[in-house]
Amino acid sequence: xANTFELIAAVTVGAGGASSIDFTSIPSTxxxxxxxxxxxxxxxxxxxxxxxxxxxTTPGNVVNRYLTGNGSSASSSVISNADGSAAQSQGAxxxxxxxxxxxxxxxxxxxxxxxxxxxxxxSETNGTTIKASMIATLSPATTAVxxxxxxxxxxxxxxxxxxxxxxxxxxxxxxxx
Amino acid sequence: xxxxxxxxxxxxxxxxxxxxxxxxEVAELTYQAELAAEKKAEEDAAAAxxxxxxxxxxxxxxxxxxxxxxxxx
Numbered sequence: 001x002a003n004t005f006e007l008i009a010a011v012t013v014g015a016g017g018a019s020s021i022d023f024t025s026i027p028s029t030x031x032x033x034x035x036x037x038x039x040x041x042x043x044x045x046x047x048x049x050x051x052x053x054x055x056x057t058t059p060g061n062v063v064n065r066y067l068t069g070n071g072s073s074a075s076s077s078v079i080s081n082a083d084g085s086a087a088q089s090q091g092a093x094x095x096x097x098x099x100x101x102x103x104x105x106x107x108x109x110x111x112x113x114x115x116x117x118x119x120x121x122x123s124e125t126n127g128t129t130i131k132a133s134m135i136a137t138l139s140p141a142t143t144a145v146x147x148x149x150x151x152x153x154x155x156x157x158x159x160x161x162x163x164x165x166x167x168x169x170x171x172x173x174x175x176x177x
Numbered sequence: 178x179x180x181x182x183x184x185x186x187x188x189x190x191x192x193x194x195x196x197x198x199x200x201x202e203v204a205e206l207t208y209q210a211e212l213a214a215e216k217k218a219e220e221d222a223a224a225a226x227x228x229x230x231x232x233x234x235x236x237x238x239x240x241x242x243x244x245x246x247x248x249x250x
Contacts, residue, residue, distance in 0.1 A: 008188050009186045009188045009191065011184055011186055011193065013184065014195070016182055016195070017181070017182075018181075018182055018183055018184045018195075019181040019182065019183045019198060019206070020183040020184070021183070021184050021186075022183060022184065022185040022186070023186055023188055024185060024186070024187050024188065025187050025188050025189040025190070026188045027188060027189065153213075156217070157210075157213055157214055157217050158213035158214075158216060158217055159209070159210035159213040159214060160206055160209060160210060160213075162181055171188065
C-alpha cells in the first residue's frame, strides 16, 4: 500500500495550447508513478481521448481493455494494437470552461517486465452525454519508464488535437515504504 | 503561421520547455490524422453494412428487432 506521494513535476498548458505534454528524465527512485490530469482539447468535437505513451516510441501492440459508461449505456471492449494507454477527455464543443479529469497509475514502473497500467477518467461537460472510463492497459515495454508523453484527440475520428489552455498534468512518485 | 508546440518538462532539473514541432513532425501528425479518418470511414462502413445485414435478416424472418430481443431474452 502506497504511503507517500511526492510531486515530481507539474505542467499547466499556456495560451498557445500544446500538441503533447512530455515528462522526461523521470527518476527511478519510486515504487510507482501516478499521473493526474485535467484536460480539454482545442479541436471541434465533444468527446475526446488521451493516449499515454511510454519512453517516446512505444511499440504498437499495447492492449487496452475498456469499461465505459455514458449515462444511458455501458460497454466493454478491447483494443490490442494501441500505441499507448488510453483515457477519456473532451473537446472544444463540450460545455465551455469544463475540463475532464483523469488518472493513470503505473505500478513497478522501474522494473524490467511488461507494464500493467490502469486509468480512470471522465469528461466533465454538462451535456446529455458524458463518458466515464476505466481502462486496464498492458504495455510490452520491458525497460524502466523514464519518459511519458500524453497526446489528446477526437474520440469520433481518432485524429489528434491540441491540449487547450489551462489543461494541467501532475506527475507523482509513489513509495510504498 | 508557426507550427504547433509541445511542452517538455525535465523531471530531474524541473526545466520546462515549449518546443515548436518540426515540419516533419507536423507532416507525421497530418499523415496520422488521414490514417485515422480512413480507419473511421472503414469502421463506419462496416457498421452500416452490418446494420443493413441485420435488417435484411429481420425482413426475411418477418420479425421486428423488439420481437427478436424478446425471443432471446
